[in-house]
Amino acid sequence: MTRTQYFTATSVDGYIADDRNSLDWLFEADTGGEDRFAPFVADVGAFAMGATTYEWVLHHEKLLDQPEKWRDWYGDRPAWVFSHRDLPVVPGADVTVVSGDVRPVHEAMTAAAGDRNIWLVGGGELVGTFADHGLLDEIILGVAPVTLGAGAPLLPRRLPASRLTLTAAEQAGPFAYLTYRVGPPDGRESTG
8 A cells, every 4th residue: 555655864853954955964974884765765656845855956966967866866756846936857857846736746646656655755844735634644754863953844833642653663873763653634733
């Protein structure tokens, strides 16, 4: 059964990017030799990300000049990028830029994923919108040994304890990996 998963790294104080929307802090952390990304992405059939995340990856990795990096990381998986502006598409990549309601995009992603999972890369506001509509099944957090003090929050909305069930907690080098099953909204959460 296809699951929609938010797999991300976060600082101990709950940020997924620093106050400059950078992920450089993450690459400074030693993973202890454990690769959690490759086994996770092997089960992914489609994924989505917000414009800020896409633009950071695009520019940081110089993907317009080196589009083969996209294929190395994501293979031929289709990607949807949510944006309110025009964005360049990585040459040769199956990237669709969309805006608006996440529900029809989730339907398209589910069809494209087949029997594999859907990965919500980030940012937190985009993932929160999927959660608001009951379209988020699991949160997998790689908690990095760093605090940032400010930046892009992990999930900028309230998900009450009644919606989150811890299903796994593991240590991998200096990282803690926490997995939560996400239940449907009960209509009482505040968004934004």
